[in-house]
Amino acid sequence: MSGYTPMIQQYFEIKEEAKDAFLFFRLGDFYEMFFDDAILASRELEITLTGRGGGGTEKIPMCGVPYHSAENYINRLVEKGYKVAICEQVEDPASAKGIVKREIVRVVTPGTVMETKALPSNENNFIVAVVQAEESLALAACDLSTGELYVTHMSQQWNVLIDEVQLYEPAEIIGDAGILDTLKERLNITVPMTPYEVLEQSVAMQLVQKQLKEDEITLLSAPRLSVIQLMITYLEETQKRSLAHVQNIREYETDQYMVLDHYTRRNLELIETVRDRSKKGSLLWLLDATQTAMGARMLRRFIDKPLIDQANIETRLDVVEGLYKNLILREDLRSELAPIYDLERLVGRVAYGSANGRDLNALRLSLRKIPILQQLCQSSQIPALIKIVDGMDTCQDIADHIEQVLVEDAPISIREGGLINAGWDDYLDQLREASVNGKKWLAELEAREREATGIKSLKIGFNRIFGYYLEISKSNLAVLPEGRYERKQTLANAERFVTPELKEKEKLILEAEDKMVDIEYEQFVQLRNNIAGHLKRLQQAATIIAELDVYQSLATVSAARRYVRPQISDHYDLTIGDGRHPVVEAMLEQTSFITNDTNLEEASSSILLITGPNMAGKSTYMRQVALICIMAQIGCFVPAQHATVPLIDRIFTRIGAADDLIGGQSTFMVEMKDIQLMTEKATKKSLVIIDELGRGTSTDEGMAIAQAVIEYIHHHVGCKALVSTHFHELSHLEQTLPTLVNSRMAVEERDGQITFLRKLVEGAADSSYGIYCAELAGLPRSIIGRAYELLTVVEQELPRAVQAKQVKLEQLDLFFDEQVAVTAERVEIIPSKVAAIADNKTEQKLVTELKKIDLMNMTPMQAMQWIHDMKNKLK
Incomplete structure (x- = not known):
């Protein structure tokens, strides 16, 4: 270590915290990877492997990706089952003494992906935690992108646990090494598994108490609390930020639903086809006429877990029947549902602190549809449908707040301004006026200087290094009055100048613009945090919208396909x-x-x-x-x-x-x-x-x-x-x-x-x-013809033997020892053999008995037993 530069030493210290992950080490505008990480990443991401000095005797392997496009590279690694630890600069380089302080701010794993682009919109992305506690097996499944958290437990029934794990099709499984080894042996799916244990129970309990309500915690059984602790601790440790949207535990018993094991779900092609694992051709494909991503995910959960409670089934059927019989209402609902964005994942991004201006405007537009949906349902005269939206929180105050603060066409970036409406913040408006006036002054200065110098091509420009400047082409320098401007920069075809007045104005303009960006960022974060205080309301609204979408989907398909109510x-x-x-x-x-x-x-x-x-x-x-x-x-x-x-x-x-x-x-x-x-x-x-x-x-x-x-x-x-x-x-x-x-x-x-x-x-x-x-399957004619020939031989072989009187009574034992009759036709041949060799009175009696038996309803074993008994009588 002592032989390396301070920066590389810092890298080694941070890498110790993420030994099982790629470390994306922020250096300026790039995330760099070193040593083995660089060698592996260059191969997996197909990027150039280079080297750099780091104080050691040899060059250090290195590769990197631009920070502004890092998300795509991270997603590619995670899709391959890897983890990525993101290490950021956590202090201003300008004020840092020595090496800039850096920390891991997040670890992205297959089960903790939050970026919408990396996730299928119609599928959940579950991480599953499994523990053994108090002679029980407990399971928790969380979709961090939507905030869903399910938990159950069962006795030491591994087959039940395996069914539940496979039901969630997890992107990642966590648990102690022993339980993961057992799962690897029994699971029929390949999934990244992360050995993880809660070492400090007191710390884990504090995290759970911070995340969940006390009354929810006290109702949890010991096994369920144990697996919830494991899940929350892992998420807190890897994400290092708010998980406020993961707060609603959905407890269930495995016997609350119809049990469909992995093979049954596959054989019946409920979610995907057996042949090519595509959605088309599955039951989900047939029934999915949903209009929202939330509805599509809920429909899949319906199919994965059919109900076994008659009252709940009838309630669902009542809603579907009401919509089935009302085409206009059904089409109106579909029309209003179609523009709604993925509220569940938008809310997750708000809680996570990663939502941008476009996300919040998508949230606003979606919330504006809730009163319309509620009105449609309330006027439907369908009691079961009215009950769903009765008392529904439309969240219009949240939509109003977003509309007041945020511009309608907000940019993706939240750190470059252009986010906040005029009239929302007085000081921001003043700075904007100063910026506008300053730029107006610059335009006036440019016009004055052109007139004063006679140089029509004179222009005022700006870059981040030199600020504002006057630019004059070299062909016009001869007519420029000596000493009028202060030389700033020489280019191949032009010279750039400044004046004291321009410097002064530049300072005012740039200060105003810097302050504007900072204030807009602060206002946006404040808006986002304010919305985060209403997560439960938003999640409840999202659930109701998803439910309405599923019902209209089932009704739409049922009506189109002429299905009937069971x-x-x-x-x-x-x-x-x-x-x-x-x-x-x-x-x-x-x-x-x-x-x-x-x-x-x-x-x-x-x-x-x-x-x-x-x-x-x-x-x-x-x-x-x-x-x-x-x-x-x-x-x-x-x-x-x-x-x-x-x-x-x-x-x-x-x-x-x-x-x-x-x-x-x-x-x-x-x-x-x-x-x-x-x-x-x-x-x-x-x-x-x-x-x-x-x-x-x-x-x-x-x-x-x-x-x-x-x-x-x-x-x-x-x-x-x-x-x-x-x-x-x-x-x-x-x-x-x-x-x-x-x-x-x-x-x-x-x-x-x-x-x-x-x-x-x-x-x-x-x-x-x-x-x-x-x-029919297309086998060559030569094979088909030969098969028919062989079949004819087999069918004729034994009758010919009987006609030639080649079958002897004592050979019957050998015949039945070597061949068990397979079809009723083969069993019928047996009395023919016996009749052919019978030549005395005893044998004639046996033949008479043989004619009376019901061969078609005898098993081969019964036929063999009958022949054995008859032989004994003959002896």
Whole structure:
């Protein structure tokens, strides 16, 4: 250290405070980075790496970015998961003795971004904190840009915690190293994790007390208080400024909402599609007709957490129905909502001290829309809508104050003047008059000197180094009277001069302008601080506006798509008439969607066992049932002719065949873990959807597992379930499970052509049409032809063996040891074999018995057992 210059030594001292971050070290008009920071930043930001002397034996690696464009570079680093510590000069260089004092004024992390340009307007940017306390797991999620703060806790149920963490899709997670290691093992998302612990409980408690109201703190349970302390301490330590907008804790229990784990949300494509992770093609895309960023974010929270309280669902449906039936009101609301800016983030910037003049004018314009929205709702004659705006604070005094103080077209910068209205501050007006008069005097001086000297090109100019000056081209210097002016600066083609009178006037003008800028800045900060005293009022108004926007969005989409109001029931049965998949229907341009009924009834049909070929619509149908339930419980109308939807506490889905490559788990293992979770967590109020159960292992084992799972759901859980399968033999379960019903996707075969009708009908399918599906998928004709040839061989092989009398009775054991019958057709061959070798009376009796049995409703295992018994009788 002693070998380095004082400035580099200062850099090392400050860098110790931010070892895990890039240090943006302010030097004049640049933020500089040194040593390893510079090497890495030059690569990540694609900027030039240079070097400088610093007192050491070798040049120090260095790179830098201009301070006025630093935000873009900071955002690029943060998007890559890095942290950036911003180190500013905190004293005037002109008055500093020795090295200018510098301090870290803020640490920007992925979860603490405040700059609007760096954040998607329609999505939250959550930082999540997690702790283990008193045999509980506690979670807090905060969006610093909007001030939202959610907190919950649960017993030591890691799967519940994982679901909650993934629900927020956090930009950053903080917690002690141990808990973060566990999360890394279990999470299905990649997210920056910051080890962080509260070391001084007393200090943490003081910070919480400064941030939150005492009555809120006393109501917090110990685990929730612990995680709130962690969150607030981390935010205070990294942001080093006011967090006054983070003051409203929203406590909740995880069982207040329908549980949708990560896989279910992905499989049902609630927020984004599975294939390319785009919004288009998701349920959110379909339902999002919001007009504001706040409304879009709230709609996403609605979808993420459907309600399970019937009264609250009905209240939402009442509002949506009122707007559904009133097109004019709906369009008026959309028109008034459209110009409203992102109030939540504007309020956050006000509290944070980063709002500029344009931000405050955006706030003013947005607030002016509140009385209009309130009037529209109050005159709607929709009780549920009137209740939302009843007593709403319109915040017009805040809008009035902004209008009085701030010019209408305020600049972005708040340190260069041009912000404050004339008439607001008397002294400022006087300085402005002095500045205007001074500039008028300069214009008059220029005219006088041109006339006096005869030099028509003489002009008065200004720069920050030399101030005001008279400029005369070199070609005119010969006619300039000697000694008239004092020489100031020589240029290639001109000379610049001053006069005592000009110097005196310059001093007055510049003093006035400097004072004007300082006063305008002070007045603006005072205005911003005054608004910051009304944060709670502004946040409440923003929440109501967002809520109105969500309701009009749901009503607009429901009306356009001809959806109907669902009947919400606290009973068991789920009944849907002519249901449609909302997203698939919306994506179809020329073709109409084929509707299907659903009847899942406790007494007779709690489980639908669906068979049929791939591409016939099984998966679409099952997803559509789940989406209709979710839409109903967020308070939206549903795509059907009619629907009675019971309260669903959780939806389980096992759809798709994606291996967990990161976790090193096969399709089958992932499937079994999903099934295990279902058996552990499903209740009678749950909805289970399993697509092609047991396909990830051998046929016989897969079929055995499928049957066992279905029986478990039927006997022990009793929930509603939709199960699709290619194991047609499982259709026999309809005879032994009273509330299981066979269904199949209808297929029409005519003149060698196969048509998938997409219609769910009763009964079991007798073929999977696999080769036909392969043909539709575009496999080469040679492969398709060969597949049909092989299928013909397989179908004819055993009958030919029987005709040739090659099958012996004692070979039956070997046959069944090596091959388990897969289809009903294969089981039918067995009596043919037995009949071919039967040649005595005992055998004839057995053949008679064989003819009586119901082969179509026997499992392969039952058939094997029957053959075994018959062989013993023959012996």
